[in-house]
Amino acid sequence: MPELSAHIVDVLPIGGPEKPLAYAVPPKLKGYVGPGALVRVPLLNRSRLGLVCEGLSEDIDPLRLKFVHDALYEEPVVTPDLLRLAQWLARYYAASLESVLETIVPAPVRAIMAPKTTRLLTLGKVPTPEEMDALDRRAPRQAELVRFLQQQPAPVARALLISRLKLTPGTCDSLVKKGLLREVLQDEAREVYADDLGDEEALPTQEVTLTEEQAAALVDVEASLEASEFRTHLIHGVTGSGKTEVYLRALERVVDAGGSVIFLVPEVALTPQTVGRLRSRLSKRGEKVVVWHSHLSAGERADGWMAMARGEARVVVGARSAIFAPLKNLRLIIVDEEHEPAYKQAESPRYHGRDVAVYRSMLCEAVCLLGSATPALESLYNVETKSYRLNRLSKRVDDRQLPTVHLVDMKREKLNPHGAVTISNLLADKLLDRFEKQEQSILFLNRRGYSTRMICPDCSHVAECPHCSVTLTYHRSDNRLKCHVCGYQERPTPRCPKCGSSKYKGVGFGTQRIEETVQKIMPRARIMRLDTDTMSKKHLFRKILSDFRTGKLDLLVGTQMLAKGLDFPNVTLVGMVDADIALHVPDFRAAERTFQLLVQVAGRAGRGDKAGEVVVQTFMPHSPPIQFARRADFEGFLHEELEQRREFHYPPFRHLVRHLFRGRNPEKVAFFAEQWSRRLEEHLEKLGHNVEIRGPVSAPMEKIKDTYRFHLWYFIGNVSKILPDIVALRKDFPMDDDIVDVLDVDPVDLV
Ligand code: ADP
Numbered sequence: 111m112p113e114l115s116a117h118i119v120d121v122l123p124i125g126g127p128e129k130p131l132a133y134a135v136p137p138k139l140k141g142y143v144g145p146g147a148l149v150r151v152p153l154l155n156r157s158r159l160g161l162v163c164e165g166l167s168e169d170i171d172p173l174r175l176k177f178v179h180d181a182l183y184e185e186p187v188v189t190p191d192l193l194r195l196a197q198w199l200a201r202y203y204a205a206s207l208e209s210v211l212e213t214i215v216p217a218p219v220r221a222i223m224a225p226k227t228t229r230l231l232t233l234g235k236v237p238t239p240e241e242m243d244a245l246d247r248r249a250p251r252q253a254e255l256v257r258f259l260q261q262q263p264a265p266v267a268r269a270l271l272i273s274r275l276k277l278t279p280g281t282c283d284s285l286v287k288k289g290l291l292r293e294v295l296q297d298e299a300r301e302v303y304a305d306d307l308g309d310e311e312a313l314p315t316q317e318v319t320l321t322e323e324q325a326a327a328l329v330d331v332e333a334s335l336e337a338s339e340f341r342t343h344l345i346h347g348v349t350g351s352g353k354t355e356v357y358l359r360a361l362e363r364v365v366d367a368g369g370s371v372i373f374l375v376p377e378v379a380l381t382p383q384t385v386g387r388l389r390s391r392l393s394k395r396g397e398k399v400v401v402w403h404s405h406l407s408a409g410e411r412a413d414g415w416m417a418m419a420r421g422e423a424r425v426v427v428g429a430r431s432a433i434f435a436p437l438k439n440l441r442l443i444i445v446d447e448e449h450e451p452a453y454k455q456a457e458s459p460r461y462h463g464r465d466v467a468v469y470r471s472m473l474c475e476a477v478c479l480l481g482s483a484t485p486a487l488e489s490l491y492n493v494e495t496k497s498y499r500l501n502r503l504s505k506r507v508d509d510r511q512l513p514t515v516h517l518v519d520m521k522r523e524k525l526n527p528h529g530a531v532t533i534s535n536l537l538a539d540k541l542l543d544r545f546e547k548q549e550q551s552i553l554f555l556n557r558r559g560y561s562t563r564m565i566c567p568d569c570s571h572v573a574e575c576p577h578c579s580v581t582l583t584y585h586r587s588d589n590r591l592k593c594h595v596c597g598y599q600e601r602p603t604p605r606c607p608k609c610g611s612s613k614y615k616g617v618g619f620g621t622q623r624i625e626e627t628v629q630k631i632m633p634r635a636r637i638m639r640l641d642t643d644t645m646s647k648k649h650l651f652r653k654i655l656s657d658f659r660t661g662k663l664d665l666l667v668g669t670q671m672l673a674k675g676l677d678f679p680n681v682t683l684v685g686m687v688d689a690d691i692a693l694h695v696p697d698f699r700a701a702e703r704t705f706q707l708l709v710q711v712a713g714r715a716g717r718g719d720k721a722g723e724v725v726v727q728t729f730m731p732h733s734p735p736i737q738f739a740r741r742a743d744f745e746g747f748l749h750e751e752l753e754q755r756r757e758f759h760y761p762p763f764r765h766l767v768r769h770l771f772r773g774r775n776p777e778k779v780a781f782f783a784e785q786w787s788r789r790l791e792e793h794l795e796k797l798g799h800n801v802e803i804r805g806p807v808s809a810p811m812e813k814i815k816d817t818y819r820f821h822l823w824y825f826i827g828n829v830s831k832i833l834p835d836i837v838a839l840r841k842d843f844p845m846d847d848d849i850v851d852v853l854d855v856d857p858v859d860l861v
C-alpha cells in the first residue's frame with residue numbers, strides 16, 4: 111500500500127473507463143508526472159497508457175490507491191489545453207475519449223519509438239604493462255583490439271570492429287567486462303525535421319512591399335496578437351491577392367515574440383510552395399519547422415512530436431492532425447483554404463480541423479486566422495454572428511487582372527461523329543493558341559478514368575459494381591472496369607453481358623479520355639495527367655509538377671487537386687471541362703461547392719504577368735452558382751444561398767448531425783432506423799429539446815461493399831447541449847448486433 115504522504119495524480123486512461131482515476135506517484139517518478147505526462151498505470155489487471163491531468167477525479171480511497179508504473183518520457187507529451195480540447199472533442203463529436211486521445215497522441219509517441227542506437231566501443235581504463243602482457247599471451251585478439259582502438263581518435267562502432275577486424279562479439283565483451291574497453295551508446299541522428307518535399311520548391315523569398323490591403327489586414331491581425339485574447343480573423347482574399355504573405359508576416363511576428371504557431375493546410379503534398387516559403391523564412395531566423403505530413407515514418411513522427419513538446423520547435427505546418435501539436439505558448443493558428451472539405455476527418459473522431467482550430471484558439475486565448483478565396487458559408491456567416499473579423503483582399507498583387515471567364519453552353523455544341531463533344535470548339539481554339547504562343551494551360555475535370563460507364567443501347571444494361579450502388583468506370587490504361595468506391599475491378603466484355611449486343615460501349619468521359627482527346631487536337635503538345643491515379647506514385651506526382659513549372663510540359667489535365675494552392679505563373683488558360691459535376695451531387699452544399707470550385711479553378715489562370723482566360727463548359731449556364739462565379743460575385747452568391755439555407759434550416763442556421771445506419775440486411779436496417787427515430791422523437795420532446803428530425807431514408811449511396819445504408823438527419827441549434835442526450839439514449843437503445851450506426855456532426859459527406 112502506498113504511503114499516504116505519496117503524491118497523488120489524476121490519470122485519464124487511454125481506453126477503459128472514460129474518466130480520470132487517481133494514482134499514487136512512486137518516489138522514483140517524482141517530478142516526471144506533471145499534467146500531460148504519458149504514463150503507464152495498472153487498471154483492471156492490465157497495464158494501460160494514460161495521460162496525467164489535473165484535479166479531476168473523485169472518490170479517492172487512499173487504501174486502494176495504486177502506483178503509477180512508469181512515465182514514458184521525462185516531459186509532458188501534451189499541453190494542458192490539449193487535455194481540455196480532448197474532452198470537448200469527445201463531447202461535441204460524440205466520440206469515445208479513447209478514440210480522441212489516440213488521435214491526439216500519435217501512435218509512435220504512445221509506442222515510444224526510441225531512436226535507433228548504435229553501440230560504439232572506446233578505451234576504458236589504461237591497461238598496466240602486466241595486463242597487456244597477459245593479453246598478448248592468452249588472448250592475442252583482445253590485445254590487437256586494444257592496440258587498434260588506441261590509435262583511433264574517436265569511438266568506433268562495435269559492429270564495424272567485429273566485421274573489419276574479424277572478431278567475435280565475445281572478444282569485445284570480455285574486454286568490456288575487464289574494464290579495458292567501454293561501450294557507449296549513440297543515438298543515430300534522425301532527420302527530425304525531415305520532409306521529402308525536396309528543395310526545388312524552397313523558393314527564394316525576396317522581401318516584398320505589402321499592398322495597401324495586405325498591410326491593412328496585417329495591422330488588424332497584429333492588433334489582435336497584441337491584445338493577447340481570443341479572436342478569429344477571416345481573410346477573404348481573391349486568388350493571388352497575397353494571403354500567404356499576410357500569414358507569414360503574422361507568423362514571423364509571433365515567433366519573434368517567442369510564441370508558437372500552427373499552420374494548417376488542406377494537404378501538405380499539394381502546397382509545396384507554401385511550405386517552401388515558410389521554411390526559408392524561418393531558417394533565416396534559425397527556427398525549425400516541423401512539417402507534419404502523412405509520409406513521415408513512425409520515428410520521424412515521434413521525434414517531431416517530442417521536439418514540439420520540449421519546445422525545441424515552435425512552428426508546425428501540416429494537414430488536419432497538426433492541430434493537435436503539443437506546442438507551448440500557442441499564440442496563432444492559421445488555417446489556409448479554410449473552406450476545404452479535406453479538413454473534416456472521415457473516421458471517429460469526425461472532427462473538423464478548422465472548427466477545432468477555432469476552439470483551441472479560444473482555449474489558448476490565441477488568434478485564429480482563417481483564410482480563403484472562397485470562404486465557407488459558415489465562416490462568412492460567423493463574421494456577422496460570432497464577430498469574426500473580416501479582412502478583405504479584393505485585388506491581386508500588382509493589380510493583375512482577374513481572368514476573363516467564357517461560358518460555353520454545351521447543349522449548343524454540335525454532336526461530333528465520335529459521340530458527345532468533350533472539348534468545345536472555343537476551348538480547342540484557345541488551347542491551340544496557347545500552344546503556339548508557348549503558354550501553358552490546365553484542363554480540369556473532376557472525374558478519373560476513361561469513360562464514366564459501360565452501357566448497352568439495346569437492353570439498357572449498365573455495368574455496375576456488384577458490391578456498391580454505383581456504375582463502374584472504364585480505365586483504358588489497364589483495360590479495367592473499376593469501382594471508385596470499393597476498388598472492385600473486372601475486365602470489360604466486348605459484348606453486352608446481358609443480351610450479347612455488340613453495341614455495348616463506354617459513355618461519358620474522365621481525365622484519361624480528355625488527355626487522349628486533347629492529344630489528338632494538339633499532337634505535338636507535351637501533356638500529362640494528374641489525378642489520384644498518378645498521385646499514388648509520389649515521385650511521379652512531384653516530377654510532373656516540377657516539369658510543368660519548368661516549362662517541360664505544355665498542358666496538365668487533372669482532377670480538383672489542381673485547384674488547390676498551386677501557383678504557375680505561365681498558365682494563361684484554364685478549361686473547366688464539365689462544370690456541372692458538383693451540381694449533381696445530392697448535397698445541400700452542391701451550389702456552394704460548384705461556386706467555390708469555379709472561382710478556385712479560375713484563380714489558377716493568369717498568375718504571372720500575362721492576363722488569364724477561363725473556359726467553363728456547362729449544360730446549365732444559367733444556374734446561379736455558375737453565373738455568380740463567372741462574375742466573381744461573392745456578395746450575390748452569398749445572399750442568394752443564405753436565403754435558401756435559412757428557409758430549409760440548413761447550416762449555418764442550424765447544425766446538421768447525420769446519423770448513418772449500416773447493415774447487410776436492408777429491411778433490418780430500415781426497421782431499426784425507424785424504431786430509433788420514433789424513440790428519439792419522444793425522448794427529445796420529453797426533454798423539451800428543439801430538434802428537427804428528417805428521415806430515415808436510404809442514403810444516396812445506398813449500398814457500399816454489400817452494406818446497406820440509411821440515414822437520419824438532425825437539425826440542432828446547440829450541439830454541445832443536446833447531442834449528449836442523444837448519445838445517452840443511444841447507449842440504452844437495443845440495437846441489433848448486425849447494425850452499425852455512426853453519428854457525424856457537421857458532416858461534409860452526405861452520400
Ligand atoms: P494567395 O495566398 O492569396 O494566393 P500569395 O501570398 O501566394 O497569394 O501571393 C501570390 C504571389 O504574389 C506569390 O508569388 C507572392 O510571392 C507574390 N506576392 C505576395 N504579396 C506580394 C506583394 N505585396 N508584392 C509583390 N508580390 C507579392
Ligand code: ZN
Pocket residue numbers: 566567568569570571606607608609610611
Ligand atoms: Zn444489352
Ligand code: ZN
Pocket residue numbers: 575576577578593594595596597598815
Ligand atoms: Zn464497389
